[in-house]
Amino acid sequence: MFHIFKKVGCDTGMIDLERFISGFLLSVNCVLFIVGLFMYRKWRNPTYLKFLVAFSLMLFSNIGMSLMSAKLFVVNMFFMSLYAAAIVITQIALFRLYYKSTDKLYVHLGGTAVSLITAAMSLFLPVQMSSFLLFLAVAGVTLFTLIKIFPEVGVNPKYFMLTILFSIQYLLHLAGAFTGYELLSELGVIFSAFASFTVFLMIFEKIIGVMQAATYTSTRDELTGLFTPKHFVHQANQALTSGKTTGVLYIEIQNFSAHISEEETLRRAGRAVGRALDGLGFAGRYQNNAMTALITSANISLSELANSLRMKIDVEASSTVLIGYMDTKSGVTLDELISEAREGAIRTKQHGVNKIFDLDQSKILAD
Numbered sequence: 001m002f003h004i005f006k007k008v009g010c011d012t013g014m015i016d017l018e019r020f021i022s023g024f025l026l027s028v029n030c031v032l033f034i035v036g037l038f039m040y041r042k043w044r045n046p047t048y049l050k051f052l053v054a055f056s057l058m059l060f061s062n063i064g065m066s067l068m069s070a071k072l073f074v075v076n077m078f079f080m081s082l083y084a085a086a087i088v089i090t091q092i093a094l095f096r097l098y099y100k101s102t103d104k105l106y107v108h109l110g111g112t113a114v115s116l117i118t119a120a121m122s123l124f125l126p127v128q129m130s131s132f133l134l135f136l137a138v139a140g141v142t143l144f145t146l147i148k149i150f151p152e153v154g155v156n157p158k159y160f161m162l163t164i165l166f167s168i169q170y171l172l173h174l175a176g177a178f179t180g181y182e183l184l185s186e187l188g189v190i191f192s193a194f195a196s197f198t199v200f201l202m203i204f205e206k207i208i209g210v211m212q213a214a215t216y217t218s219t220r221d222e223l224t225g226l227f228t229p230k231h232f233v234h235q236a237n238q239a240l241t242s243g244k245t246t247g248v249l250y251i252e253i254q255n256f257s258a259h260i261s262e263e264e265t266l267r268r269a270g271r272a273v274g275r276a277l278d279g280l281g282f283a284g285r286y287q288n289n290a291m292t293a294l295i296t297s298a299n300i301s302l303s304e305l306a307n308s309l310r311m312k313i314d315v316e317a318s319s320t321v322l323i324g325y326m327d328t329k330s331g332v333t334l335d336e337l338i339s340e341a342r343e344g345a346i347r348t349k350q351h352g353v354n355k356i357f358d359l360d361q362s363k364i365l366a367d
Contacts, residue, residue, distance in 0.1 A: 018186055022066045025193040028200055029059045035203055050093035051203075057086035058196070071185035072177055074123050077130040080173065081119030083192075084134045087166050088112045088141055090199055094162070097206060099153045107144040111137040131177035135170045142167045158202050165195035221285040223263060224270025232284025236294045236334050245328045247302040249293040250286070250341035251309065254320040268317040276309050292338055302327065 036055040040048040064079035065071075088111040095101065095108075114137040122130045142163050150160070169188040176184030219231040227235065239245050253269055256262050266289070273283045273291055280300060283293035295302065302325040313321045324341035 018189070021189055021193050025189065025196055026059075026062050026066055028193070028196045029055065029062045032196065032200055032203070033059045035200075035207075039203075047093050047096040050089055050096070054086045054089035054093060057082050057089070061086065065189075071173075071182050072127050072180070074125075074127060074130075077122040077125075077127055077134075078119055081115050081122050081130065081134060084138055084170065085112050085115035085119065087138065087195075088115060091141065091145070091159075091163065094159060094199070094202060095149070098156055098159065098202075101153060107148075108141055111141040128177045131170075131174045135174040138167055138170045158198055158205075162195050162198045162202070165191045165198065169195065221270070223266050224285050224291065225267070225274055226270050226291060227282060227284030229285055232282070232286075232292060232294075233334065235282060236284075236292075239294055239296055240328065240334060243330070245281075245294055245296050246298050247295045247325050247327050248334070248337040248341060249283075249295065249302070249306060249309070250322075250324040250338060251283075251291040251293065251313075252322045253289040253313070253317070254322055257318040260318055265317045265319050269313050269319065269321070272312040272316045273309060276305070276312050280305065286338070290342075292341075294334075 033052075033055040036048070036052040040052045061079040061083040065076060065083070068076040068079070070076065088108050092105055092108045092112075095103075095105065114133060118125075118130055118133045118137070125133075145159075145163050169191040172188035172191070173185045176182055176186075176188070219228060220226070221228050226232070236248075251269075251273065253265060256265050260268075270285075270291070273293065277283055277293055277295075280297040281293055281295040283291050286292040295305065306323045306325050310321055310323055313319065326337050326340050328337060
């Protein structure tokens with residue numbers, strides 16, 4: 001009697017585990033389908049169309065497989081074949097998304113064709129034959145990826161894991177088909193769940209990357225790489241409100257080199273300013289040839305920082321630079337601080353370079 005209850009408990013546990021994995025896999029595929037639909041609606045290019053087709057097939061086949069109690073059955077093989085085709089199409093789309101390559105991937109196309117042909121013939125073929133054809137398709141794509149693609153474009157860990165997991169899934173299903181042990185096929189579903197979740201992580205990673213790139217583009221000046229004027233003002237006002245600032249710098253590029261274009265000079269100057277202010281504050285594009293910076297660190301004096309900036313820009317951008325700075329004070333607005341420093345720069349140009357002017361609490365350095 002004890003052995004009977006033990007066996008029943010074990011079977012119940014396996015059924016619960018199988019239901020959990022099937023539910024998890026179905027949930028992931030539903031999310032992937034929704035994400036694929038939104039991506040295609042937003043960008044409408046061939047790569048996202050591939051994702052939408054693949055995720056639609058994955059969802060459809062997963063629903064079908066979850067309704068099949070017997071894994072080693074011809075109807076289930078139909079859905080397994082569609083799932084294999086979806087896997088290969090997903091790999092093609094991920095390759096396009098991550099590697100930006102235009103390679104035709106004929107082996108992947110062949111794997112997709114074999115999977116679809118197997119789906120069409122699965123109701124008339126023995127389960128063993130269908131399983132063998134699907135394993136050949138998936139294994140062929142896997143070997144091509146490992147031997148040909150990765151050595152040429154580099155190994156993406158998640159893409160590698162995805163490829164291996166899907167191969168193991170179909171290897172286990174093949175073993176189950178030839179041995180008659182349905183448990184092997186059910187174990188393959190576990191690898192399928194992990195593989196689908198890996199696809200989700202890769203898509204999510206790319207979406208985050210796109211969002212970060214969009215944020216960077218909207219807040220960074222395209223030429224100098226510094227903050228845009230609008231974003232600089234926003235960030236600077238927040239910093240001034242917090243009271244954790246020491247001064248404002250006004251930087252104006254003068255006398256562009258005849259050997260370097262104006263755009264390249266500003267690009268180099270922006271890089272020099274960005275590196276010099278790392279950990280000390282932040283800067284933004286102000287006007288055509290001018291930049292402004294807000295200093296948030298008290299570890300360096302404004303005069304020392306201004307001199308350092310002047311020398312860096314002189315060396316890296318080969319241009320004369322006027323730098324004005326002013327200590328921040330409570331109640332003084334950002335516009336007033338920049339205006340004071342800018343006014344000093346104008347006076348410097350009027351009276352000639354290589355002079356230092358005292359403007360209340362501000363000083364102007366000219367090269």
